[in-house]
Amino acid sequence: MTLYNHFRSKDELIVAALQRRDERFREWLKSAVENQARSPKKRLLAVFDVLKEWFEADDFRGCPFINAAGESGAADDPVHQATAEHKRKVRQYLADLAANAGAADADALAGQLHLLMEGATVAAHVAGTPNAARQARKTAKVLIKNAGV
Numbered sequence: 530m531t532l533y534n535h536f537r538s539k540d541e542l543i544v545a546a547l548q549r550r551d552e553r554f555r556e557w558l559k560s561a562v563e564n565q566a567r568s569p570k571k572r573l574l575a576v577f578d579v580l581k582e583w584f585e586a587d588d589f590r591g592c593p594f595i596n597a598a599g600e601s602g603a604a605d606d607p608v609h610q611a612t613a614e615h616k617r618k619v620r621q622y623l624a625d626l627a628a629n630a631g632a633a634d635a636d637a638l639a640g641q642l643h644l645l646m647e648g649a650t651v652a653a654h655v656a657g658t659p660n661a662a663r664q665a666r667k668t669a670k671v672l673i674k675n676a677g678v
Contacts, residue, residue: 544611550593551615569630570678577666580649584659591654619643630678638676645669
């Protein structure tokens, strides 16, 4: 009951937890990528090296945002909206990296890399192997080169 003194509903509690997790995840991702690589181009690839580390962690259970979206209702559901906002912010981070690396169309490259990230995350979770990040990194390298970076 104490939780409901602070949150009006279960969904409000879940949204608050997702928002905090979003902040922590994006801070971790940015810091880990910056620690792995100095140049903007190398940072685009380092994203996948960081994912590999995440996938290899003992507590990896897939993406909590994908998991929450699967449990939520329609697109106007507050939980679904919180998960979508997290994905938008991660994609924007990729677009910023791509722009800094000199991509001809940073938004397009970000969308492609984000799709690879999401697919690798689901594959690692479902298949139980971090190899998905390595495979995604190889594809990312081709996309980055084709984007003029």
